[in-house]
Amino acid sequence: MERNDATMPLVAIFCAAIMWILLLWMFNGETTPKPVAVDPAMTASIEKDYPVLGKKVFEQGDPATGAIACQGCHGAQGQGGAGPKLAGAENILKDPVLVHTILVKGKGNMPSFEGKLTDQEIYAVSNYVLHSWGNTIEKPLTPEMVAAGQSKVDPEILKNRSRFVPEDLKLPQIWLATFIMVLLTYGLIGLYSVWAEGVELHPGIHKVRATPLAMLGITTTMALTVLFSVLFVRQMNIDYQGWAAKTPVTPNVTAEGLYAAMIVLMLAASLALYKKFFMDGEVLVEDASGEFPW
CATH class of the missing domain: 1.10.760.10 (Cytochrome c-like domain)
Structure with missing residues (x-):
């Protein structure tokens, strides 16, 4: 079965990028001194x-x-x-x-x-x-x-100086941010589907064989998952000790969030590589007209 709408995920991501630019413009209007x-x-x-x-x-x-x-x-x-x-x-x-x-x-x-x-x-x-x-x-x-x-501000000071925090979000900004997330989710799932399963879907079992490059990729992503997990636990321990110190030290939430996000991304990349290069795929087509949009 030909997947004639394989370009739709790219259109969704393009629309999300346009909305993101608009959202940044609205944010800039809020924060400009x-x-x-x-x-x-x-x-x-x-x-x-x-x-x-x-x-x-x-x-x-x-x-x-x-x-x-x-x-x-x-x-x-x-x-x-x-x-x-x-x-x-x-x-x-x-x-x-x-x-x-x-x-x-x-x-x-x-x-x-x-x-x-x-x-x-x-x-x-x-x-x-x-x-x-x-x-x-x-x-x-x-x-x-x-x-x-106003024109000579240390980046770290700028983070503290800005009053634009989540509780100040207005309805248009909430709507745009939500729609951007929907479009990005749709687009990324669609791109992954096309990448993992190909442009054409053929009913039956698809036998796959891992390549040396795929083996290197999944090994690297799994190793990075372990590395970021260690860094995350280490940062949490440092922040906990700092918070409990006689003179409390503010936790480095940015580092914690970065490491946690990288763990999720590396796990997702490992699973994607496994699905593409290490796991046999089964495609069932019940009705040629009953297609998913991606």
């Missing part, structure tokens, strides 16, 4: 504002606009509580712009203070945090530094 207005007068007043105004905002917030006091979550001495510890926080000392960005955009459980605090108050409380409880930076945080920081 707004241009920073540089006011020389504000820059000149920042150094004298933050010890008094910044301290007041940190301790009292602004009840008139609903801006809550920072110390309620971060502690009166920046020791942390419901919110992260600010005293001696290396991430904000390494990238002071991060404080301003989180105050404006919010992050996780912390709300955005844009519209609830004036620019003057935001810079004042940012600098209060950056110059209190042993924290210190070379120069006070200014609009010029924030503007420059």
Whole structure:
């Protein structure tokens, strides 16, 4: 039986790629920082504002606009509580712009203070945090530094700075992401089916014989499965010890996820090679009109 629709999986993957580009464009619109207005007068007043105004905002917030006091979550001495510890926080000392960005955009459980605090108050409380409880930076945080920081960002800092997290996904993005997964799943199954069984299906038992290249492939994928399994267990053990340490170390979730994904991919590749080159196949055709779309 001729499989005249063998190109359909490629069409599905092509459509998924187009939707992926559209999805990335939508994400970029969410995460692109707004241009920073540089006011020389504000820059000149920042150094004298933050010890008094910044301290007041940190301790009292602004009840008139609903801006809550920072110390309620971060502690009166920046020791942390419901919110992260600010005293001696290396991430904000390494990238002071991060404080301003989180105050404006919010992050996780912390709300955005844009519209609830004036620019003057935001810079004042940012600098209060950056110059209190042993924290210190070379120069006070200014609009010029924030503007420059938008184009010069360490990749690791950018991961922390972005507020675009799963709970912020909107309906169009959820729909696109779901449809992309459906198309990719359909396309990959179709391509695998054509690769494993050929363009033409002939009823009966298909005898297969392994080639040296196939033997090398399945041996390699199985060896890589073992390797990534060892790396995964090792990383889990490191992260568990770090989490249980006196000074907890954040688990390396990225490495854990990478190793787990590679284990799944290598197992899938091994099974695919086994199906193609080591296992006899049986094809049954009950009705020439009853075809799967792939």
